[in-house]
Amino acid sequence: MKILLIKISSMGDIIDSTAIIRSMHELFPDAQIDMIIDPAYLKLVSNLKIVNNFFFFDESTYKSLLNFKKNKFLVFANFFKVLKKIHFEIKKVRMTYYDYVFDLQGIEKSLLFYFLSRGKQKNCKWSLPYKSIYENKHSHAVYALYATVRKCDQFKSIPFSFPFYQPEVSTEELLDLNSKANYDFSAINKNDCINENLNKSNNNKGPGENLKKTSDNIRYIVDNIRYIVISPFTRWETKNYPILYYLIIAVLLANEGYKVFLTGSKGESIKFREQIDVIKNYVFNDFILYDRFYALEILENIDKLQSKNNIQDIGKQKETDKQQDIDKQKETNKTCNSNKLEEILENFNKLQDKKKIIDLIGMISIDQLGYLISKSALFIGGDSLASHLASACNTANIVIFGPTSPLRVGPLNTQNSIIVRNTTIDCLECYQRKCKLKGIENKKCMNSLSPYKIFDLALLLLKKQKIQIQHMNENKNN
Template identity: 25%
Template sequence: MDVLKLKKPPRKLLVIKPSSLGDIVHSLPFLNALRDSFPKAEIHWIIAKGLEGLLEGHPMINKLWIINKDEWKRIKGAGTTIKELRSLFKSLKAERYDIVIDLQGLLRSGILAKAAGAPVRVGFKGAREGSRIFYTHTVKGGKDIHAVDRYLEIAKFLGCDISDIKFPFPLSFTSFAAGRLGRLAEESEHARGGQLSPLSFQLPDKYAVIVPGARWETKRWHPERFGELASMLSVKSIVVGGESDADIAGVVVRNSDGNAVSAAGKTTLKELIEIIRNAMFVVTNDSGPMHIAAALNVPVFAIFGPTNPLRTGPYGKPHVIIRKALECSPCYKRKCKNLQCMEMIEVREVADAIRQN
């Protein structure tokens, strides 16, 4: 691979990676390589509203641009969206970036890259929705490698050393050191906006985390089975997820024989990270919290069906993939009438994998 020839180290860089949760976690080693290679440069990052808790206050990032991309899709708010985009484009251009890196690879992110006005705009050759036309340089990422390694291909093109792969999460919050989950601070309390209720329990000294949700319905193992699994574990389980996962988390709890409690919809993203950070292990579908656990070196037992763990599984060791080697898997289908890849995974199989590791 050719390496980008720079006349001088960049003064200011912009990384475009607004979503999703797991993908942003996968891009953290890229951030680490970028910061190590350009210690004096300003690094800015564009992230989607709702996920900013993952990178807020990060010591490697000088400025976080938070975009409300979901609102941009609504036709009724087109007028407001146009005004917001014009303002954003003007502000990005005023920063006078030396390099813009688009890790998202979609039309919207390509337009943002172009709008920033940097002389060097880097993205993937395989970027979708025609976004590659906005780049000055493209890098072959590959489809059969893990997302972490794919992002690092761009870091390599920029001349970064990628031999030391690290996931630089912000430092742990001291309020969790005593094993309790409370309200973090006035800043975190304000972020709730009155929408989330505090947990009504204290975290035990030893516990497992269960993640029964996933963005695709086809990636979800039955919550009843997660509950049965929780009833078989020697430690209490904390069930996590977003507000949309509250109902299935309740199913897990009801089937756990009193050995699980739900935190789904009751935590900020920062609090979720801390719950996972201090867990003994995590049992999960292919989901964003799974990638957080892997990045924090918490042992993961991941249940896979329609997706490929070689591309998007928990990165590194020591993690265990539980899946069925069926001819139709991975199929990457979001809907399936015969979801045998998930149906065939039994509770005892997952419990045995946990006991053996």
């Protein structure tokens, strides 16, 4: 039997699809399972030994070649290069006549391969009779993938309800890091992993030696020290929890004695530093602080100021007097909150200097991220690839939800997962990439979640882990 699966993009869905591939492999061990995928995500599934051949649709390369902001004549020439590359991959796919072709993506780029591939029986994600499952926001997205496969009689025996096979990923050890990293990990002291003299001890060494020592020290932390991974960014702006809140969580956990790794892509590295700069030079406009960290507190203070006067007094008070009182309160809050912000940023910078908080944003690959998460004590982040990685690696995780539904796209492995969201928000699960609310209401589903509560939940999970480890050690001794 020969099976072709088309799942080009959506990293979280690719991880979830490994559960289906494993189910197929267990049902038909001798079947040839081929997959069309974006090469950027290949390392997540390449070592699982359940896929025989991979074909590629390199979306990022095609987009860069067809970037109309560049020379238009160059784009015109590149258009034929892209067609040639796609034609080459389609030609390779068409060399095999498949018994089954499953399009688990169901969008234009995947349909191209779906229609041009050669197969006895083909099924597409969005086709009937399972359309209601695909559109149901309260059933997990993985059910749609299973439904696509189960349309064929041969695969009816694949389980369609929990417990089914859990998603899985292949991870690489941290053999090397980006040589352009602006963080000198080689200064880490292996005894206590704290060294304030950054970039001093290795100035006379060559870049190759520095890089090797960097990897050795990171691996030492991974193998010997309990650490936490925080991934602040997602692909949607509305799913991003405020950076300032993440900094608070990182500082609190570092003060508890844990190592904290911050992770993300190269593009997110630039965004992270930009947001740090904005926090340092925060905007105070109409009583709203950037990232709304103290917005509610500020408004409460203004309400208290106005409630000190009864209705009659407010009616008699001159507009100029009222404005002076509000301006005075605004300045008081500004000074108070400025001190709090400075304290948070100062603590964050100190802990970075002591290597208790390590910024790896933009410095590691996807498979290295998987390895880092798989060895960690806890993962904290939003609805993103990293949270799916944590679930697949069976790592304890706290996932922050707002515009998307945890029932539909949340971690499949719920044993060690805590979902954090504000269920009192009317527009929760809006599935909007840009929030339509303005002012203090903007992104309130995310901004209203307290970082201190998330910190408390993190301590609970970490305490639970310690108890489990103690029980395991006691059982081994007995």
